[in-house]
Amino acid sequence: MVQPATLNNARRDFYERLGSLSMAPLWESLHQLVPPQPMPKYRPACWRYDAVRPFLMESGTLITAREAVRRVLILENPAMPGSACITPTLYAGLQLILPGEVAPSHRHTQSALRFIVEGEGAYTAVDGERTIMHEGDFVITPTWTWHDHGNDSSRPMVWLDGLDIPLVAMFNAGFAENGESEEQAVTAPEGTSEAKYASGLLPVDWKPARQTSPIFNYPYARTREALHRLTRAGPADACHGYKLRYVNPANGGAPIATMGTFMQLLPKGFASAPYRCTDGTVFSVVEGHGESRIGDTTFRWKKRDHFVVPSWATAVHQATDESVLFSFSDRPVQERLDLWRENRGGR
Amino acid sequence: MVQPATLNNARRDFYERLGSLSMAPLWESLHQLVPPQPMPKYRPACWRYDAVRPFLMESGTLITAREAVRRVLILENPAMPGSACITPTLYAGLQLILPGEVAPSHRHTQSALRFIVEGEGAYTAVDGERTIMHEGDFVITPTWTWHDHGNDSSRPMVWLDGLDIPLVAMFNAGFAENGESEEQAVTAPEGTSEAKYASGLLPVDWKPARQTSPIFNYPYARTREALHRLTRAGPADACHGYKLRYVNPANGGAPIATMGTFMQLLPKGFASAPYRCTDGTVFSVVEGHGESRIGDTTFRWKKRDHFVVPSWATAVHQATDESVLFSFSDRPVQERLDLWRENRGGR
């Protein structure tokens, strides 16, 4: 039925007068506000390490870790320039620390994960304990914990930083403080957390004081062995190959309340069934090479490359060699809010 | 120490080349990304019902509930024009339904609350049961439940809609469907949910299928009586007067996983101590009149007015008469993510 022009004019006039009271008509935007399915405003993207590494090394010549506080190149979603976001809820960046450098102690309500991409021997210190990092290790610096990094090795070290910066920003709930000294005092020998919390047993009278995992380094050697044993224990999942989630032993949940972290093995020649889910996910290639079709885009990837799969985009992964992929997303938050959905088959 | 111009130039050049790879230097934005404390980009605002009501009634002459699907005037934060947000995580609007009208059945993953501002006798139907709404009633339409509204009374009816639209949008996890018929079939007599779930007892073998409350109407008569009895039971809280949170009897949590809902009574002459918290909060005045200073802004309010207090803004409330305020925020989400903070004293 045709809308008489007069009514259109009346509405237009009405909308203008409404605006001056900071009001707007829902009916003109309902469909965009409550879409039939997710319509992300961000894109798949891939950062080849071959292209990224020279920039990382150049950044080492342009600013010190001390001056930068954190010398990080942000991986910014190409559809969100200037946002410092890789997805609407997640931040990702590649951090460089050179031999002898220190990234000074601070703390913030944003939770951070570190996934080691290149090098070994640098440390992360959390709450008075240091852990030496190796390629493939997954390290957490939980919300509001003092943390600093230093490189006592002879090689540059690069890791992926994943933080919930955009999520915390949306809640306007971020707080931060700088430490009094660059490096926090070491109060516990290295390995204390692993000895106490990572054995499948827990100290008899220990009660967790927060949701985050008491383990702050999940070493790759152990994770890799677990993946290997999984391949012996049964068939691969059609969509995921062999996929595990990192766990907080104190409650069975995610080590970080705001970000889920995953490691998966794709057997040589594996081609996944199409799959999509509502958690936009950042991937870091740990081993092997292959390619992924994400929506209409295809990326070839190999060790140390990074790519992002947007919410509800259908992904298909193919592994040329046996490949291992680390990934993280906001899935634990979506699950707790009854928002998370997946579609096996990707339709 | 002065920065040599050459280094500045080298960095500028570096940043430009970086941008072409969708990368950016963290150190240039670290302080904005990880601020020392919340710096909301939105403002306190107040919508006086005297000013809003004529527009609501005019909207009734410009579009039908059927055509509009939901005839709502969005309360948009003046600092976020075009965003349809009252805070970065919350949507609020005032919905009008005229005698004889129907707002057709649909469902969406966004959760909605209705707080009745004016009129009585219209119904909300959820999952086959209708509830008649009265002023001050708090009604929920949980995530992914079919719901429709109709007004069989002889008066226009206006309520506050509160939804988690921006939150769900950030997760890109929204789904929606329209019902096959305008009004869903009624399969349970009115009062079924209240009889089963609102007595302080629960059906012996009932297990909740979801996090949201099985009660979908929390009537004002009962809430008001609870507030009245609280005033007899002890002194007012210095910051909140007498303040209660609505509860899901199945788990003691919020009736809606993504939004906390509150009702508070301010005694006649009560002046609150300064207070701030990280959950930006939307208020609806149910009874009385008074004024609130929010940061540097002061609003006088009375029955049916609405106002918003941003995250970490210090608020002081004064009640000229005994006043009752309904409010909602994202506090339950922040609490579950260990993000929520408050400051009694407002400093």
Next chain:
Amino acid sequence: MVQPATLNNARRDFYERLGSLSMAPLWESLHQLVPPQPMPKYRPACWRYDAVRPFLMESGTLITAREAVRRVLILENPAMPGSACITPTLYAGLQLILPGEVAPSHRHTQSALRFIVEGEGAYTAVDGERTIMHEGDFVITPTWTWHDHGNDSSRPMVWLDGLDIPLVAMFNAGFAENGESEEQAVTAPEGTSEAKYASGLLPVDWKPARQTSPIFNYPYARTREALHRLTRAGPADACHGYKLRYVNPANGGAPIATMGTFMQLLPKGFASAPYRCTDGTVFSVVEGHGESRIGDTTFRWKKRDHFVVPSWATAVHQATDESVLFSFSDRPVQERLDLWRENRGGR
């Protein structure tokens, strides 16, 4: 195959020598220790109030509440004489308090429930607050809380006491203390707990300090109304009629961690389907009359009678008039330990 006598003798001799080391052969008792299904060593039983009341009143002439501390006639399972148990995990008794009497203040780790059988106007005080009790009220005195009772009315008052005494005894985890004064100081006006916790809302910043319900009187008027409304809301359950469980509003669980409490309405003429479950259950008849077949035993019952249904005994209830039954059992403990089972049909 026949067992040679020599072997039997050798075993007998072996068993004797074993005994001297406090050891015994499992294979001689395995079947009793791990039975195919529950084989309770206790019986159904019924206590008619007509028969019990004269003894209660006589007890009032033989001992004071003060001297007795608690003037209670224990309802002892006839199959467990001297055990003070009505089931292997539960204690039940009928307590008499006469006008002007006081049952002095004490506390113990055993949790207690009171269900009011006759009279009104006496109080129970818990943690500094008193509640006046009426017939049909359900009152709790949680583990390790100071409590005392007094009767300021002009009539004798009788209530059912239900405690987890045998359960706590088996764990050897019982502690008790007597108060310094007979009556604890009143520090909160009557109705404080109900005002704060029983409205369907909770104080905004209140966090439960223990598992037990913050409500300590669930008044019959409200429970009865809930049952009445349930009968309007849908059909009766074939086994239970209309049955509700009392709930702790802070967590949706049982008001007392060790005992589940229930209230059910059987419509006039209702005959239940056979039913059995692993929680031995104590019933108190609140209204009406009827009869119950429990295993091979049938009891006729009316208002104020009490009876017990053993674990896994098949029960069939018939209501001559509309009847209301209160009951309690250890079901919450069995459910938390994954032990609870039921069989609808009773086979």
Next chain:
Amino acid sequence: MVQPATLNNARRDFYERLGSLSMAPLWESLHQLVPPQPMPKYRPACWRYDAVRPFLMESGTLITAREAVRRVLILENPAMPGSACITPTLYAGLQLILPGEVAPSHRHTQSALRFIVEGEGAYTAVDGERTIMHEGDFVITPTWTWHDHGNDSSRPMVWLDGLDIPLVAMFNAGFAENGESEEQAVTAPEGTSEAKYASGLLPVDWKPARQTSPIFNYPYARTREALHRLTRAGPADACHGYKLRYVNPANGGAPIATMGTFMQLLPKGFASAPYRCTDGTVFSVVEGHGESRIGDTTFRWKKRDHFVVPSWATAVHQATDESVLFSFSDRPVQERLDLWRENRGGR
């Protein structure tokens, strides 16, 4: 004040008449029923392996595993002869399985733990998966899971069985079934559960179907290494030395809902501070030797000896050599029921 004989007689007469109605006066037994502190009716006891082993081996000549179903010598508390209990809630026994024998498949609601005392190479099968057992391994057969045992090695094998038989018996909630075949079909390769659940990660989409741990063998090699690392990580606890609890990685709780399991290391020369708690505890000595004073009784112990500490009995342990003790108790149940207490200092 003296009680007149007439009143005594009246009461005695009253009690007799009461008895005929299956009632009893609480006031005559209140103090025993609600004691000021735990007064266990069971005793400390110790079973020296030197004395027990000959009986175990003799049992192997008197009955086959097949005929016995489980060839176990029950460790029966000397104060509860004929009860088959080591504490009022726990059963313990030593099971012998000879080379080539099979303990046939069955399942029961009682949960069982196995702690390997002597030998290696025998298997336990649970839900279609076998695990080979070694000294010091902790193996669970969760409630209602099919399980069988076999010894394909060339040596006899002995383990400690710990079950919640008395607890389940008190609830009258025990069910049991025999398998159709002696040995259940093997449907998963050995190591499947460990690969899936024991790495600190969990399968991405796995949701636990029950409370019990998905890991069914916690190998000693790993537990021992954890204890060793703990000794490097900090000082010993004054009461416990270095003590860990076994954990279900799916929820951070006990691997078995009804029984807590613990492993502790006492450094050479360690003398514990006096300690008591309400959970009666069964100990199995894994390494070293020393002595324990429990109440007024002192036991010297060495590898493979077993002893029991009653509820609330003060225990002091001294280690002549570095010693390792496994133990189990009902602590998780008491904690969930808010009943558990401890006293460091033992007073």
